[in-house]
Amino acid sequence: MSRLLDAGLERLTAILFRMGEIAEETVKLSISSYLMGVDVCDKVRFLSETLVSMNVDAEDKAFELIAKYQPVASDLRIIKSYIKIAHDLERYGRYAWDVTFIQKRLAQSEKCEDPSKIIEKMSRKVTDMVHTSIEALRSHDAELAKSLAVTENKVDELYFRYLDLSAEAPVPTKCLITNVLAVRYLERMADHATYMGESIVYIATGEKVVLR
Amino acid sequence: MNPRQTEKAAKVGLWLSAIITIIILPVIVAWIMINGIQMINLDFLTGSPYKFEYGGIFPQMVGSLYLTCVCTLIAAPLGLASAIYLAEYAPNNKITRIVRFFIETLAGMPSIVLGLFGLEFLVHYLKLRTSLLSGSLALAFMILPWIIRASEEAIKTVPNDYKDASLALGATKWETITRVVVPASIPGILTGILLGMGKAIGETAVVMLTAGSGLETFIPSGLQSPTASLPLYIYKLATQGHTSEAMSRAFGASLVLIALFMSMSAGALVIRNYYMKKLRA
Amino acid sequence: MTDDGATKIETKNLSVSFGKVHAIKDISLKMPRNHVTAIIGPSGCGKSTFIKALNRMNELVSDVKTEGEVLIDGKNIYDESCDVISLRKRVGMIFQKPNPFPKSVYDNVAYGPNIHEFYEKKELNKIVEENLRKAFLWDEVSDRLNASALALSGGQQQRLCIARALAVEPEVILMDEPCSALDPVATAKIEELIRVLRNDYSVVIVTHNMQQAARVSDYTAFLYLGKLIEYGSTNDIFENPKSELTEKYLTGKFG
Numbered sequence: 001m002s003r004l005l006d007a008g009l010e011r012l013t014a015i016l017f018r019m020g021e022i023a024e025e026t027v028k029l030s031i032s033s034y035l036m037g038v039d040v041c042d043k044v045r046f047l048s049e050t051l052v053s054m055n056v057d058a059e060d061k062a063f064e065l066i067a068k069y070q071p072v073a074s075d076l077r078i079i080k081s082y083i084k085i086a087h088d089l090e091r092y093g094r095y096a097w098d099v100t101f102i103q104k105r106l107a108q109s110e111k112c113e114d115p116s117k118i119i120e121k122m123s124r125k126v127t128d129m130v131h132t133s134i135e136a137l138r139s140h141d142a143e144l145a146k147s148l149a150v151t152e153n154k155v156d157e158l159y160f161r162y163l164d165l166s167a168e169a170p171v172p173t174k175c176l177i178t179n180v181l182a183v184r185y186l187e188r189m190a191d192h193a194t195y196m197g198e199s200i201v202y203i204a205t206g207e208k209v210v211l212r
Numbered sequence: 213m214n215p216r217q218t219e220k221a222a223k224v225g226l227w228l229s230a231i232i233t234i235i236i237l238p239v240i241v242a243w244i245m246i247n248g249i250q251m252i253n254l255d256f257l258t259g260s261p262y263k264f265e266y267g268g269i270f271p272q273m274v275g276s277l278y279l280t281c282v283c284t285l286i287a288a289p290l291g292l293a294s295a296i297y298l299a300e301y302a303p304n305n306k307i308t309r310i311v312r313f314f315i316e317t318l319a320g321m322p323s324i325v326l327g328l329f330g331l332e333f334l335v336h337y338l339k340l341r342t343s344l345l346s347g348s349l350a351l352a353f354m355i356l357p358w359i360i361r362a363s364e365e366a367i368k369t370v371p372n373d374y375k376d377a378s379l380a381l382g383a384t385k386w387e388t389i390t391r392v393v394v395p396a397s398i399p400g401i402l403t404g405i406l407l408g409m410g411k412a413i414g415e416t417a418v419v420m421l422t423a424g425s426g427l428e429t430f431i432p433s434g435l436q437s438p439t440a441s442l443p444l445y446i447y448k449l450a451t452q453g454h455t456s457e458a459m460s461r462a463f464g465a466s467l468v469l470i471a472l473f474m475s476m477s478a479g480a481l482v483i484r485n486y487y488m489k490k491l492r493a
Numbered sequence: 494m495t496d497d498g499a500t501k502i503e504t505k506n507l508s509v510s511f512g513k514v515h516a517i518k519d520i521s522l523k524m525p526r527n528h529v530t531a532i533i534g535p536s537g538c539g540k541s542t543f544i545k546a547l548n549r550m551n552e553l554v555s556d557v558k559t560e561g562e563v564l565i566d567g568k569n570i571y572d573e574s575c576d577v578i579s580l581r582k583r584v585g586m587i588f589q590k591p592n593p594f595p596k597s598v599y600d601n602v603a604y605g606p607n608i609h610e611f612y613e614k615k616e617l618n619k620i621v622e623e624n625l626r627k628a629f630l631w632d633e634v635s636d637r638l639n640a641s642a643l644a645l646s647g648g649q650q651q652r653l654c655i656a657r658a659l660a661v662e663p664e665v666i667l668m669d670e671p672c673s674a675l676d677p678v679a680t681a682k683i684e685e686l687i688r689v690l691r692n693d694y695s696v697v698i699v700t701h702n703m704q705q706a707a708r709v710s711d712y713t714a715f716l717y718l719g720k721l722i723e724y725g726s727t728n729d730i731f732e733n734p735k736s737e738l739t740e741k742y743l744t745g746k747f748g
């Protein structure tokens with residue numbers, strides 16, 4: 001039996017899934033271009049701005065559903081969480097843009113070397129986390145969402161290791177600063193992935209967990 | 213004839229029937245008035261019958277009123293109590309159905325039979341003699357089923373909502389009946405009583421055999437006293453009177469009787485409307 | 494969920510049947526003092542029967558059988574020693590369709606007190622005013638206490654019924670879908686009233702309007718086909734119901 005709320009929920013969900021696709025694309029593009037030293041500023045800016053406007057749409061839609069249909073129980077949890085998740089997806093786009101921008105601004109979009117290979121490792125893990133979070137969103141899979149906590153720990157470890165290493169560098173170069181900022185943005189992406197995970201667990205089970 | 217013509221014919225036919233029915237009352241009243249109005253004067257209304265076809269009808273008027281009142285005083289409480297029992301307490305079983313059947317049958321009992329019963333049982337067996345008491349009792353038997361019917365109907369129409377509310381406040385069933393149900397059914401009950409009184413005042417066969425000769429020249433002094441009544445007087449004059457004097461008197465008395473009867477009906481209407489207004493808003 | 498000192502009404506394995514039909518089966522529930530408990534569920538789930546068992550109004554229907562216990566302040570009201578009249582004085586009821594008596598506003602409120610005790614005119618006036626104030630109705634009717642109650646609007650009539658019920662000084666107020674027959678503005682006034690009433694009374698309300706249950710109650714019980722499916726604090730039930738059946742009902746997937 002289809003309720004009036006269902007049509008609205010479908011549209012809201014469609015917005016979020018599309019945001020997920022775009023966010024994943026944006027993150028992958030930005031990170032791979034950073035590692036290879038390619039200028040993708042225009043494309044990433046466009047994608048990020050798309051995510052910003054889709055976040056506003058999602059929020060508006062969510063509040064419209066709340067005002068019209070007074071949802072309760074699982075419906076309410078979904079809508080509440082989708083508002084947060086839309087924000088998290090928009091953040092993915094924003095941090096991806098930050099990486100691309102700082103690469104252009106400080107390093108003229110050139111490739112910055114990283115002998116420690118930490119950035120490469122972090123990139124892989126963070127891209128995975130972004131992918132996993134979006135997968136978990138599609139299926140409302142609480143277990144998958146909870147697994148993000150483990151990866152987040154590892155990302156944090158890598159982050160602090162890189163900071164320590166960088167602190168010991170004798171001379172500050174443009175690339176060093178760019179790299180430090182980039183890992184910061186990567187670490188923030190990982191944080192938002194866990195926030196998404198928490199929201200997904202809440203949708204599925206009603207539990208309010210902390211995955212950090 | 214096509215449907216349109218049938219429709220028109222039917223309309224005309226129904227209209228004619230209605231006209232005939234509606235005309236009957238005014239025709240009767242007019243006829244009586246024309247023939248009886250000349251009798252109406254103070255002497256007629258305050259004097260007593262004299263030598264059969266002369267004199268006034270004061271004892272007859274008073275007698276009718278007394279009979280009606282006493283009979284109502286007997287039948288109304290009895291009828292109301294029975295109605296309350298039937299509407300609120302009687303279980304829905306065979307015995308109750310038999311009781312209702314008895315009441316319906318009594319309502320349709322031919323008045324002459326009731327009169328005969330009254331004569332044998334009340335006048336002779338109970339030795340109550342031809343009196344106000346016998347007449348009132350017999351009349352009471354006659355109007356009792358009508359009062360029960362109207363009252364029961366009125367009580368049943370009281371919405372259960374009121375009873376639920378009263379009981380939920382901690383009232384007993386009896387308190388609910390006396391404080392809510394009966395007050396709310398007053399219009400129907402009163403209408404029933406007034407209609408019963410209307411029947412009683414115009415009843416001839418019963419009073420003929422139980423109340424008196426109809427030609428009494430005195431007003432009743434007590435319950436054992438024979439009592440005159442207007443209908444009986446009219447009957448006697450119309451059948452045994454030989455002069456036009458007698459007939460005029462009969463018409464005069466009829467006019468008075470109709471006036472009394474119609475004022476009772478009008479009274480019923482007025483009282484009913486008053487209480488309906490009070491109960492609605 | 495609530496400790497026993499704070500429980501006003503408790504049902505233990507309560508079952509009610511009318512002839513061969515089992516209206517409610519084996520319901521055990523604790524309703525706390527000075528709080529509002531809502532009973533929700535689809536049509537025919539037994540909510541009305543349940544609430545009418547709490548003041549023994551089911552007994553007005555012939556052929557009713559009640560099993561189990563209903564304890565108010567720890568005493569079983571179905572015990573032989575319990576007097577139904579004084580029970581109904583302690584436990585008041587408001588019905589779905591406002592049912593003021595065809596009497597004046599004043600006489601409606603005074604009806605209950607007059608039945609139980611003799612009061613002097615002055616005392617009665619005070620009682621009438623006090624309870625009309627409690628029901629948020631005084632300001633609207635103080636100038637027409639002798640007018641017929643049936644002249645009031647639907648919402649006013651229902652508040653009058655509440656004032657009438659309060660006049661006998663109950664401890665518990667039962668409400669059987671009190672707002673179903675009212676417009677949204679009148680409904681809102683009554684919901685406001687219910688929130689205030691719980692300071693002095695224990696309220697149990699049956700409603701088919703889930704949002705109303707969410708707005709007005711502290712605890713909610715969900716009934717389905719005569720059985721108790723779930724019972725908990727309103728916030729918990731409406732945010733994260735434990736039973737799938739409750740979830741389905743709340744989200745409108747049936748009923």
